[in-house]
Amino acid sequence: xxxxxxxxxxxxxxxxxxxxxxxxxxxxxxxxxxxxxxxxxxxxxxxxxxxxxxxxxxxxxxxxxxxxxxxxxxxxxxxxxxxxxxxxxxxxxxxxx
Amino acid sequence: xxxxxxxxxxxxxxxxxxxxxxxxxxxxxxxxxxxxxxxxxxxxxxxxxxxxxxxxxxxxxxxxxxxxxxxxxxxxxxxxxxxxxxxxxxxxxxxxxxxxxxxxxxxxxxxxxxxxxxxxxxxxxxxxxxxxxxxxxxxxxxxxxxxxxxxxxxxxxxxxxxxxxxxxxxxxxxxxxxxxxxxxxxxxxxxxxxxxxxxxxxxxxxxxxxxxxxxxxxxxxxxxxxxxxxxxxxxxxxxxxxxxxxxxxxxxxxxxxxxxxxxxxxxxxxxxxxxxxxxxxxxxxxxxxxxxxxxxxxxxxxxxxxxxxxxxxxxxxxxxxxxxxxxxxxxxxxxxxxxxxxxxxxxxxxxxxxxxxxxxxxxxxxxxxxxxxxxxxxxxxxxxxxxxxxxxxxxxxxxxxxxxxxxxxxxxxxxxxxxxxxxxxxxxxxxxxxxxxxxxxxxxxxxxxxxxxxxxxxxxxxxxxxxxxxxxxxxxxxxxxxxxxxxxxx
Numbered sequence: 001x002x003x004x005x006x007x008x009x010x011x012x013x014x015x016x017x018x019x020x021x022x023x024x025x026x027x028x029x030x031x032x033x034x035x036x037x038x039x040x041x042x043x044x045x046x047x048x049x050x051x052x053x054x055x056x057x058x059x060x061x062x063x064x065x066x067x068x069x070x071x072x073x074x075x076x077x078x079x080x081x082x083x084x085x086x087x088x089x090x091x092x093x094x095x096x097x
Numbered sequence: 098x099x100x101x102x103x104x105x106x107x108x109x110x111x112x113x114x115x116x117x118x119x120x121x122x123x124x125x126x127x128x129x130x131x132x133x134x135x136x137x138x139x140x141x142x143x144x145x146x147x148x149x150x151x152x153x154x155x156x157x158x159x160x161x162x163x164x165x166x167x168x169x170x171x172x173x174x175x176x177x178x179x180x181x182x183x184x185x186x187x188x189x190x191x192x193x194x195x196x197x198x199x200x201x202x203x204x205x206x207x208x209x210x211x212x213x214x215x216x217x218x219x220x221x222x223x224x225x226x227x228x229x230x231x232x233x234x235x236x237x238x239x240x241x242x243x244x245x246x247x248x249x250x251x252x253x254x255x256x257x258x259x260x261x262x263x264x265x266x267x268x269x270x271x272x273x274x275x276x277x278x279x280x281x282x283x284x285x286x287x288x289x290x291x292x293x294x295x296x297x298x299x300x301x302x303x304x305x306x307x308x309x310x311x312x313x314x315x316x317x318x319x320x321x322x323x324x325x326x327x328x329x330x331x332x333x334x335x336x337x338x339x340x341x342x343x344x345x346x347x348x349x350x351x352x353x354x355x356x357x358x359x360x361x362x363x364x365x366x367x368x369x370x371x372x373x374x375x376x377x378x379x380x381x382x383x384x385x386x387x388x389x390x391x392x393x394x395x396x397x398x399x400x401x402x403x404x405x406x407x408x409x410x411x412x413x414x415x416x417x418x419x420x421x422x423x424x425x426x427x428x429x430x431x432x433x434x435x436x437x438x439x440x441x442x443x444x445x446x447x448x449x450x451x452x453x454x455x456x457x458x459x460x461x462x463x464x465x466x467x468x469x470x471x472x473x474x475x476x477x478x479x480x481x482x483x484x485x486x487x488x489x490x491x492x493x494x495x496x497x498x499x500x501x502x503x504x505x506x507x508x509x510x511x512x513x514x515x516x517x518x519x520x521x522x523x524x525x526x527x528x529x530x531x532x533x534x535x536x537x538x539x540x541x542x543x544x545x546x547x548x549x550x551x552x553x554x555x556x557x558x559x560x561x562x563x564x565x566x567x568x569x570x571x572x573x574x575x576x577x578x579x580x581x582x583x584x585x586x587x
Contacts (some may be wrong), residue, residue, distance in 0.1 A: 002164060007484050008368075014178070014180065014369055014371070014568065015180075016180050016236065016272065016564065019328050053173050053226065053374030054173075054376070054379055054380060055376075058379035059151065059379050059381065059384055060379070060381055061148060061307045061381045062149045062150070062151040062154065062381075063121070063148045063149065063150060063376070064114060064149065064151055064152070065114045065115050065116050065150050065151060065152035065153070066115060066121060067115045067116040067121055067122065067123040067124070067125075068116075068121040068122075069098050070122045070123070070133065070135050070136045071135055071136055071137070071140075072260055073130070073131075073132050073133055073138075076132045076135045076244070077132065084242075085131070086130055086131040086132055086243075087132065087229070087241035087242055087243055088132070088241065088242040088244070089239055089240070089242075090182045090239065090240050090241075090243055091239060091240070091456065092230070092237075092238040092239050092240055093181065093182055093228055093240045
């Protein structure tokens, strides 16, 4: 299956990536090859193999409900490019109200 | 053309755990300064690993069981990707195709009939950060992010589109809130955001099975808002369809001030979540023993309790519903019924009397003082209320008893002490009442003449005068009888 330029642009938008025209062409080709490889994998007979969502043989890893100390506000905001009054400051988010 | 309204609700419930869903930051953020309950995990710093909060899983299973859901043996978490700065990770950990609770139901009361509403699923996810939108002095708009709420356990309950009116939707929400409060898994307060509702609403031509394109309505912060938004939306969609225009599938926001819903430019919200199994969290395997154990520890739920109150205490459906609407109220009622004080009343009268006082005067005081039954109970406990109820049968009349209850609430004193200290007990001495009645007849010629001229209402005025003179301590029925005897006997 070919991944069209349009699909590449859609995926890039969802991932908030800006791509040049050359990059779109390049990725369209590379993603198509990746998909072809999965098509190849689909030929493997898997009727009797249960689907898996995990590659490690662990289950039920949980913690008991106990609160402990958090970071200090200074630590939290230490790497923030912009901050204001204890908040992270970010570019305007579409306000729908 | 006639249309039928079709509504399905999605409810998000913040769970009452001490710590967050995947890290041990405290959840008590409501009055905290911004970004004070935040750690590398909920901040999504590289290299951190989430770990599932066991209590949140238990609360979700409890709720799913209370909603008659199937609890699968295998469940897992998934990543839901969307780019919005309220998510630190760029995705929300949620559950996609293996939710903790599946295919349940909830009965509601609609038009005096029991109606069963399907529950599609109950799943567990994490709450997101809070955004504040600002404009700087030079007109630039920007947003501020407080991560405190991010990672708080959030349970989502998705209902089937079985609701047919805004009123049914309201009933469903109230019932759901009552259940999660009974289970004590959430504060479930809509105004404070611990119980949130989004609604899918569409209309379909009568005798058709195909709905017209639906709207998802958001931003409703109270039961009243949900009801009004759905009323508005059902009307709007009918108008559009009747005018022959096309409805579009879209997200609409409720605007409280204008009482309208507005389109939220759905293209910006293209739902392309690219769910994938969460690689950082191994699956949960839930044994039947664990499910049985949790089920055996569930409290009696509101519907069952109401039916038992009707059967056991011979209460009306209406009274029983109100008394069982909160677990604390129902507990108070039953505690009062067990007190030594109330046992001085004949058995057949006890439940009805306690119910009347709780739903009447006690509720009036709670509303006026803006307190709930738990707070009321700290002022007036079940045995104190029992004592007052017995007094209202023996030593004081109802009007006085109401005033005494108010004083009990304000001062924490017992009914008998207030009655003795203030000399409020009813005058049982017939001679004393007789003297007052004679005096009132002698000094109110006009009212007496009116009564004799056939104006029966005048007697109320005269009764009032006697009550005033005795500071409410006379039994109004006795006074009325005495007045009649004297006036008609003259």
